[in-house]
Amino acid sequence: MSKNVRVRFAPSPTGPLHIGGVRTALFNYLFAKKHNGEFVLRIEDTDQNRYVDGAENYIVEALNWCGIPFDEGPGKNEKFGPYRQSERKHLYRKYADELVSNGKAYYAFDTADQLDAHRKDHEAQGKTFIYNWHNREKGRLVNSLVLSEEETKAKLESGEDYVIRFKSPQDQTLQLKDIVRGDITIDTNVLDDKVLFKSDGMPTYHLANIVDDHLMEISHVIRGEEWLPSLALHQLLYNAFEWEAPQFAHLPLILKPTGKGKLSKRDGDKLGFPVFPLQWEDPQTQSISRGYKEDGYFPEAVVNFLAFLGWNPGTEQELFSLKELVNAFDINKVNKAGARFDPDKTKWFNHHYMQEQLDLDLANTFKANRTELSEIDTNYVALVIGLVKERATFINDFWDLSHYFFMSPEVYDEKASKKAIKEDTFEILQTVINIVTSTREFTVQNLQSKIKGWITDNGIGFGKVMMPLRLALVGALQGPDVFEIMFMIGKNETVKRIDALIKHFN
Template sequence: MSSKVRVRFAPSPTGGLHLGGVRTVLYNYLFARHHGGEFVLRIEDTDQSRYVPGAEEYIYETLEWCGLVPDESPLKGGPYGPYRQSERKPMYRPYAERLVAAGQAYYAFDTPEELDAMRSELRTDANPNPQYDGQVRARMRNSLSLPPDEVQRLLDAGTPHVVRIKMPPGETVTLTDMIRGDVSFDTSTVDDKVLLKADGMPTYHLAVVVDDHLMKITHAFRGEEWLPSAPVHILLWRYLFGEDAMPQWAHLPLILGPSGKLSKRDGARYGFPVFAANWTDPKSNELTEGFRERGFLPEAFVNLLALLGWNDGTDQELFSLEELVERFSIQKVHKGGAQFNFEKAQWFNHEWIKRSSPARLLPEVKALFQSKGWDTKDDAFLETVIGLVKERCTLLADFVPQAGFFFEQPSSYDSASFIAKWTPEKAAFFERLADTFGQEPDVADADREAAFKSAAEAAAIKPGELQLPLRVMLVGGKFGPPVFTIAGLLGGAETAARIRKALAAIG
């Protein structure tokens, strides 16, 4: 095994990337960076029937958005390529043949119809899904049950076949998991998994072992749903390369939703995203919303994922990626499932928006404003606006209602908030104020506020009774930054125009 830490994420390009998958990426990435190691992206596309066009590109885009860019990948290359399993196809058969020659695997010639007949015959209430295992293999068409000359005849004739591992009976196989400690398995309860398919492609079981060996992977982190497959992989390591060469394993806890393991259906049912970014299924054209498009910052998304199953033993909740790299330890990942809470996820985003500089938020917010058709003026103006409203924003989309009045005049007014105390004298005050502001376009905020209070005193009206109507006239409602700051950014002419428009609407 390599002395340098090397980890990998090996997704299948079959659709969008669930936040559980991104968390697996994150933990791999953090572990590698913490130990000065390397993070590898390997595309496991051996099941061509499940391959979805665009899914691989989606994976690259998502990881780049998250800031979790691999050191080696199909895009970047590296010393252990190729990094798509479909391009590594010739590498796998020799290992499968070696296992057959050693009596640790066998050829199986069963047709799909014969397999269906076996399952139908053996299916019971107690065993609803019969497996091809040590008890069943003797009655099937394989190189263990057929005479050697018949096996050779079938091979020479090019008869379609798979290679299956021959699981030994009654052995206990133990895995030392970095999170869970020792986990033991009875080999008698595990079926003879297919290692090499009839098309010559490996299954996950053979490919993951061969590729991890050839790519010198030192640590393998994956979801706990893969634990039942661990005895097969341990035996393959033992048979092919020796258990001492096996990576250290860690099986990550599930991410839980309201009704068990978090699923795409949970997102649709409860109205929150479960994918990192928007994914449109090319066959059904079904759109699954992502955190990115919902308005999450990648810093917040990565932060909330890190704490779904891990903490550093302190009460700290907000971590930059650099802080996570420094603090991360795989031993502090929890064994139990992590409950996803969308309200908490939004809290993370709100906090990250607040702590982000206007310059950091500028690209995303500017794109949002431009999508509304607004004249976004210059970047310095935008950064000022962002700085004024960002503490009121939970999602990036909130910048639109919170700052939209800087770019277009209100179309309606919350006059109900002050109309009960509205008088002709107040209307006259605002008519005069519009004239004043219109003639003084470049007055400082403090001077404009002083002029406003002075005019109120001259009209014998309390300034406090006039500031709310002024705010509503400028923004349409009872929200926004300090009202004279708003007036200063709008400028005297625009402020006067809005006052006059509101007065006409209020009547």
Template sequence: MSQHSVRVRFAPSPTGPLHLGGMRTALYNYLFAKKHGGTFILRIEDTDRKRFVENSESYILETLKWCHIEPDEGVGYGGPYSPYSQSKRYHIYRMYINKLLKKGYAYYAFDTDQDLDKKRKEYNNYGLTFSYNSRIRMNLNNSLTMTEKELHDKLRSCSYVIRFKIEPGKKLKMHDIIRGNIIIDTDHLDDKILLKSDGVATYHLAHTIDDHLMKITHVIRGEEWLPSTSLHILLYRALGWTPPHFAHLPLILNKNGKGKISKRNTNSLNYPIYPIQWKIPKTQIIIPGYRELGYLPEAFVNMLALLGWNPGVEREILSLQELINLFSLEKIKKSGVYFDIQKANWFNKKHLNKEKIFSFLFEEIKKRSISCKKDYLCKVIHLTIDRIHFIHEIWEHSFYFFIYPSSYEANFFNKICHENTISQLENAKILLYNMNQFTSVHLRLLFQKTKNKHKIMQLFRLALVGVLKGIDIFIILEMLGKEESIQRIEKLIYKIKEKI
């Protein structure tokens, strides 16, 4: 493959936000382009105006930006093949549909929806499926069964669609980079609509023309387009063009086994399916995405890349540049892949960056007007980083290094509210006060020998942290220092006395 020949496109429809499947398609196109020194194009396939949803286009652009996979050319970026929105290219499609009509590869069809519904019912009654194809088209209301004059009159008075004329009895060979060789019998294909009655080109016609004119070399898209690929290849041939290489990606399936991930099942899932938040235009309801839930873009991209592709290395944690270097379409799985939110969380944990956590924690203590040394902050992060999956979780796991607990775990606190606890804490306080070397090592040795060691440790934890959770209590004592630790124990004693 020559270094600068690869041209790929990500071509979403603006019918709402991108979900995980669409985002992975964009990512694979991007990785493939960059691997081969090629061009990644963003085209917006907006011919279906009925399904158009406002803000979809800006959402797509913002999502690609957040994931650091920005296009080289296309909508929002310009380029030599403008316009990159299909709704601005109707005149181009009209020109090529006329060529297909002239060459006899397409024909006008005047059947109304009612006519076709009637036919479907007739077929259903015989237990058959109606298909507008070579076996039946000569018995239907189209230009193939009319004289030129009849056609001329019809075109002036009736609405119509333009269909592709499939030649029966052919064995069509096609190759898919992921799935290998496929043979299609053209007897099983129907005459798909290329131009709708409102004069708008369908996906089949528009994307074929655009891919050719934009010099697309590889079409990498979801497997739902596999059944239509034979028609697309026939369209290329009818127009005298060489088809691009095709690669159809496996579906992303729900972990519970209930079908593929899609926008329709957003509400029934216990994990996000959008990269960034989406505001539903009609209701203004906000559905959070991975960005808002605290996932790092590099972790999200790493997770998504390995959802159906095996890089062939032992490591799973890979930077965008490493993903580019390793990427290959041949290593993509054929079968559907299961999405697992636990795995996504694991990727995020592995991508956590101490510098970013430092900035976040620094802001948190600044908000509370707490001052502390950089070394202390770094030490706190080092002690607590293994306990978190997201940057925003750092405060709940480290607050006790900076501030007194604002309350105490109720169940345990109520259990210990008696005089005996007070004397235990008073004795422990004296031991701490008399220590010369206030380090975790010396503290551990000292309390190793005390009676009720376990209970004392729990009381210390309650006094210092407020809950029976957190890192090693002796390390907390050392970090807070003698004075602060004793003050927190005194506060707990006071609270117990108040309760008694």
């Protein structure tokens, strides 16, 4: 690419960052790194009524946790700063006025009540009210296109509320290009005259977006499908300013796991999965929304499954490190169709990344979450995790899979007991105790050799020995290799547990 690649992620700080927003940030990050470009964070806070305290920090923390930090943005490499639109509002008025003076925009003084009356009048006639070429100069609407210069000036000087609207062209065919969608043709007659600037001194998203992208030298705008209807207006604004437009790519929607429509928090609540990267506490209601981090997902797993929501490398490979994703990512392989979210697939990714973690790191995290383990040696916990993590998807799974390594069974599974306990079980287990006690080198290999040798020599069914032995050690018929468990808990504890089972059932 001849032009320096500069992409931006431009969320609004109106609440927690949805996983769809993280996917947009990820694709921008991957594209930037693929082409040795810059990934810019811009906070689009022009709508101050919806601003939520803490939301901006949440966005930054979420990107950092995912391992996709911005290169340039608030407080970091601010060569095109400031990066909060509320701190740039002095810039936008100049560009709005430029459009008015060039005849590309105009002042509109219509009140909310007047516009509402027009809408209701159209609805009564079975029509839809659109403020554009077909009515803006007919006299029923109040704007600078029908008012004289003196009347317009008087209204402005009197402090009357107004907005600045873009003057959409009439009878033109707009040819647009989108990297994902291909060629798009728009009849400008169907476009409304969008508000660009409000009387409160703040621009709307459309004007601020275009001005900032131009001033920050953004080369590619990679954003969600929901912005596709705005593409025509944004291209027209670039044309009106006589600026070179960036290349556009509109990413597909992330769809519900079942049914139709866009993935929402309600879907997560209903099916038991988070839709936010980090836990969020609403500052007004104090309600808590779950996050992938707090639910035990690894950031590498989240990034991996998000990459596949709308993109495909064209190979059979599914597991990618972030570096591999950067190398493989091709914006031209992003799909047009919506990507269905699969909660089970996200768990599959997390299970894989669980296996790649160091046992000692997992042990430290596991211990931090369980007070029962505070006095247990971390190295021992790490050894236990090495035996059970293949069956775990989350760190929270470890306790159910391994609690018997840390404490004796207090109860015995009823169904397992009926299956394992027979008339000769206690006599058999007493012999096992004798073998365990007499084993000097208490190793997995020695235990396995001696007990299995005795079983074979005496023609006993393996199940008659191994099932009640496992029940004694675990309290249920589950867990890793019996001899591994015996070795880990030690000779004295092994004898103690077998004896406890004999006394319990005899």
